[in-house]
Amino acid sequence: MLPTRLGMVFALLLLVMLLGSMNYSNSLGFMLTFLLAGMALVGMHHTHRNLLRLQVDSGHMHRVFAGETAVYEIRISNPSTSPRFSLQLAQTGSGLTDIGETDTRSLILASGRTVRGLNPAPRFKITSTYPLGLFQAWSWVELDMNCLAYPRPQGGKNVSFSQPAIGEGKRSHRGGNEDFSGLREYQRGDSPRLVHWRAAARTGELLVKQFTDMEDPEHWLDWEQFAGLSTEARLSRLCQCVLDSHRDGIRFGLKLPGKSIVPARGEHHRQQCLEALARFQAPADAGQSGPS
Amino acid sequence: MNTAAAHSAASKTSELHLVAALVVAMAPHVLHLPPWVMVCTAAIICWQALALVRNRPPVGRTLRLLLCLLAFGSVYLAFGRINGRQAGASLLVLMLALKLTELNSHRDKSLTLYLAYFLLITQFLFSQSIGMSVYMLFAAWLITASLVDVSHPQGPLPVRRSLKSSAALLGQALPLMALLFVLFPRIPGPLWGLPKPNETATTGLGNHMSPSSIARLARNNSIVFRVTFEDKPPPRNRRYWRGPVLEDYDGATWTHAEQHATATPIVSSNTHLTHYEVILEATDNRRLPALALPVAGPPRASFTRTGLMLADKPVRHRILYHASSALDYRYQIHLNPATRRRDLTLPGMIDPKSRKLVRQWQAHGLQGVTLARRAMRYFQNQSFYYTLQPPTLSGPDKVDQFLFGTRQGFCGHYAGAFTVLMRLAGIPARVVTGYYGGEHNKNGDYFIVRNSNAHAWSEIWIAGQGWLRFDPTSMIPASRVKVSQSPAGAGERAPVDAVHGGFWRSMSLHWDWVKMTWERSILAYGPDLQSAFLTRFGLPDWRSMLLALTGFCVGFLALLGVILMWQVRPQWHKGDPIARAWQRFCRRLARQGLPRAPHEGPLEYGQRIASRNPLLAEETNAIVSLYIGLRYRNLDDPLLARQFRHRVRKFRGKKR
Numbered sequence: 040m041l042p043t044r045l046g047m048v049f050a051l052l053l054l055v056m057l058l059g060s061m062n063y064s065n066s067l068g069f070m071l072t073f074l075l076a077g078m079a080l081v082g083m084h085h086t087h088r089n090l091l092r093l094q095v096d097s098g099h100m101h102r103v104f105a106g107e108t109a110v111y112e113i114r115i116s117n118p119s120t121s122p123r124f125s126l127q128l129a130q131t132g133s134g135l136t137d138i139g140e141t142d143t144r145s146l147i148l149a150s151g152r153t154v155r156g157l158n159p160a161p162r163f164k165i166t167s168t169y170p171l172g173l174f175q176a177w178s179w180v181e182l183d184m185n186c187l188a189y190p191r192p193q194g195g196k197n198v199s200f201s202q203p204a205i206g207e208g209k210r211s212h213r214g215g216n217e218d219f220s221g222l223r224e225y226q227r228g229d230s231p232r233l234v235h236w237r238a239a240a241r242t243g244e245l246l247v248k249q250f251t252d253m254e255d256p257e258h259w260l261d262w263e264q265f266a267g268l269s270t271e272a273r274l275s276r277l278c279q280c281v282l283d284s285h286r287d288g289i290r291f292g293l294k295l296p297g298k299s300i301v302p303a304r305g306e307h308h309r310q311q312c313l314e315a316l317a318r319f320q321a322p323a324d325a326g327q328s329g330p331s
Numbered sequence: 332m333n334t335a336a337a338h339s340a341a342s343k344t345s346e347l348h349l350v351a352a353l354v355v356a357m358a359p360h361v362l363h364l365p366p367w368v369m370v371c372t373a374a375i376i377c378w379q380a381l382a383l384v385r386n387r388p389p390v391g392r393t394l395r396l397l398l399c400l401l402a403f404g405s406v407y408l409a410f411g412r413i414n415g416r417q418a419g420a421s422l423l424v425l426m427l428a429l430k431l432t433e434l435n436s437h438r439d440k441s442l443t444l445y446l447a448y449f450l451l452i453t454q455f456l457f458s459q460s461i462g463m464s465v466y467m468l469f470a471a472w473l474i475t476a477s478l479v480d481v482s483h484p485q486g487p488l489p490v491r492r493s494l495k496s497s498a499a500l501l502g503q504a505l506p507l508m509a510l511l512f513v514l515f516p517r518i519p520g521p522l523w524g525l526p527k528p529n530e531t532a533t534t535g536l537g538n539h540m541s542p543s544s545i546a547r548l549a550r551n552n553s554i555v556f557r558v559t560f561e562d563k564p565p566p567r568n569r570r571y572w573r574g575p576v577l578e579d580y581d582g583a584t585w586t587h588a589e590q591h592a593t594a595t596p597i598v599s600s601n602t603h604l605t606h607y608e609v610i611l612e613a614t615d616n617r618r619l620p621a622l623a624l625p626v627a628g629p630p631r632a633s634f635t636r637t638g639l640m641l642a643d644k645p646v647r648h649r650i651l652y653h654a655s656s657a658l659d660y661r662y663q664i665h666l667n668p669a670t671r672r673r674d675l676t677l678p679g680m681i682d683p684k685s686r687k688l689v690r691q692w693q694a695h696g697l698q699g700v701t702l703a704r705r706a707m708r709y710f711q712n713q714s715f716y717y718t719l720q721p722p723t724l725s726g727p728d729k730v731d732q733f734l735f736g737t738r739q740g741f742c743g744h745y746a747g748a749f750t751v752l753m754r755l756a757g758i759p760a761r762v763v764t765g766y767y768g769g770e771h772n773k774n775g776d777y778f779i780v781r782n783s784n785a786h787a788w789s790e791i792w793i794a795g796q797g798w799l800r801f802d803p804t805s806m807i808p809a810s811r812v813k814v815s816q817s818p819a820g821a822g823e824r825a826p827v828d829a830v831h832g833g834f835w836r837s838m839s840l841h842w843d844w845v846k847m848t849w850e851r852s853i854l855a856y857g858p859d860l861q862s863a864f865l866t867r868f869g870l871p872d873w874r875s876m877l878l879a880l881t882g883f884c885v886g887f888l889a890l891l892g893v894i895l896m897w898q899v900r901p902q903w904h905k906g907d908p909i910a911r912a913w914q915r916f917c918r919r920l921a922r923q924g925l926p927r928a929p930h931e932g933p934l935e936y937g938q939r940i941a942s943r944n945p946l947l948a949e950e951t952n953a954i955v956s957l958y959i960g961l962r963y964r965n966l967d968d969p970l971l972a973r974q975f976r977h978r979v980r981k982f983r984g985k986k987r
Contacts, residue, residue: 045438045441045442048441048442048445049445052445052448052449055449056448056449056452059452060452061517061518063456063648064519064648064857065452065455065456065459065648066459066853066854066855066856066857067455067459067463067464067467067853067854068452068455068456069511069512069515069517070464070508070512070853071448071451071452071455071467071471072452073507073508073511073512073515074471074501074504074505074508075448075471075504076504076507076508076511077503077504077505077506077507077508077511078475078500078501078504080504080507080884080888081500081503081504081507081888081891082500084888084891084892084895085496085499085500085895087892087895088895088896088898088899091895091896091899092896092899092900092901096929097929097930098929098930099930112930114929114930118900118901118902118903119898119899119900119901119902120902121898121899124483124488125482125483125484125485135483135484135485136485137483137485141902141903141910168482169479169482169483170478170479170482170483170496170500171475171478171479171482171500172437172441172478172481172482
């Protein structure tokens, strides 16, 4: 608990008022001065109370691409029936929030550039100067929480799949009418190209075309495709491929040393692949295999 | 400027609240400051309020600077200075109004509000009445509410909330204020020069008495002092309040010469003393009114040869003091020759008729006290009238004219004429001015002495007896008093309360008692009263005061801290019953080692439970779907709610 700069100015004002009251022997001047001094002291307690007993938890883990600012979701709960006002995460400089009685609010803590992998949250401060702005109360919080950074996407626009899947997949993808196996319900992340719009117009339900032959040709994104590059560069290129393939609605799998994800499609799959890339730990010998 | 565009409706509201609080704080200055200041201020504030309402951009920097310089210039031209009470307050009011055009940041707003607090204290330099204090507390409440609002920059708080917070802050500060007020060590002011009050000079008894001076006072009903006696108050005819003693006479005017004052009173010991407490209004001179003959006064008081009690410096503000007086006294049994000569001196051979009269009395063998009594009876027996509008006396023999011609006058005339007669008879005599009587207030049992109680009487010196008081005015019978209102001297003998009876009079006496209590206990609380008061509680010096102050403040703040902490105790259960039941359900599962992650929604959580412990799946799913229905689909169904709470109550989660 420290006075703010405005608090210092206020203290100076009180001093001037005190001297004035002494000079004029003005009893009511003394009274007003003392009332304001008392108010400042009481206000200090109120500022402290504004932070007291708040429960701070980590929220969802945020995912960003390496090099972007790390973002953490902080959930602050007020277990009491007194509402809290103007709480602030010190580092961000913005994001004042109020928390009503027995309510919970999320604040976003942004801090520093990320590197690929898990970025642990820094120690941060929750501050408040409410209700008078004369004192600032703060509380240091250290949460065991991370921001996951995917590799930074990098590389050409064209997706290149490892053999032998590429040729076959490309050919049958566009004209595979005879391989059409049926319709299934739309899932988030399915490419709009695969939506059976006529069926949708008829039934009002979004259905997605399924191709039997697409299930089998295995489009693999493979670590070994980018041999000769550094670990991070390989991951970056794979990341770009994952994003592009997902965008194009291609069914793909991912092969990393020690881990492979079977071909699939959809948002969940994309996230799974990106997470695998993000968390990838280079084997001791695979790391610097190429010139970098 | 871009900020103008960014001024959201939200910040506009809080700025309008700020302006309103400021207007309330400024309003009473209308009573004391020149009209042009208030008109300019009102114009600036209206302009700014309009600009806010219409979303016009604020005044530019150059214009603001020009207006500031203009304000400084006008104040300097009008008052010849920029400090001092009136000039300073005028400048502050103008600057505050101008500051309103610059409310861009949180800092600007806070500083404006701090200055508004300062504005409140300047009001107290003009008035310290009860009404003003209540109004100022109200203004402080509004200013604080605005400060709370400003400390919530993300948007205006509901007005009720900020007013409530402000009331809580000020209310909880009141005990601290009381502690500080009583215990904070006071030092005698002033610390630097006080400006001369530029209102009309305070009226009161002067250093000389010309025939008109007391008549002017007699029409002035303002209060000079209030007195509370410790024991039974002396009767009216003994309540002579001593003021300047006039010894020098030039044939028209009696004059008081400044005298050397010593710390010891002229009478030091007496068998019976009357103790009393006086609240004296500002008089701008050093005289402290005292009953009959003062024997002991407040610390640092001194006493003159003629029995006048003096303060160590002019009384520039209301003070409270205790004094003791002797009602039956003998003093200066031995008169020194210089004083004797002085108190016998008359200007030349004036007033031949009076001389003849005195010689007549002496021829009858009268001398000393008997001659004085004869002179007193003379005023009673001859047709002397008491009036505040006597015919003017002209020419050299004024006493002759009065005694044998007009025979109309008031206390000044009678005391003057009597003293001249005594001197003619070779008895040392002098005129004493002061106050007589005073109005009794049953509420609080004290006496109010006003300027209209001003009076003059005589003292003569008799060998072996010292100075004796003679009041010739009191010899005029009531039938020959020609004034309607209660005047000094003879008219005083009619009980005032009977003259002005009725409800309003009793109300005004009640109110005067409230004011007197206010003045006694609050306004007069200074270094002297503080040390007198606190010594009774064993706090004689500033060190012990500070110690006690610190102790009490820390104690109070600790208590407040505990209360505030209790206010924010966890009370999840105070939420609605559905949330409470859901919490209970989660707690039970947590005890099974399946706590809900903070970010997990009910559906996710239910699925996780079901997959971890399929035995619980059915029950969990039922509870979760009920909860989701009640909470997120707004199925406000009391039956479902009851079912939900019932299921949670039954849920044990022990199936493994």
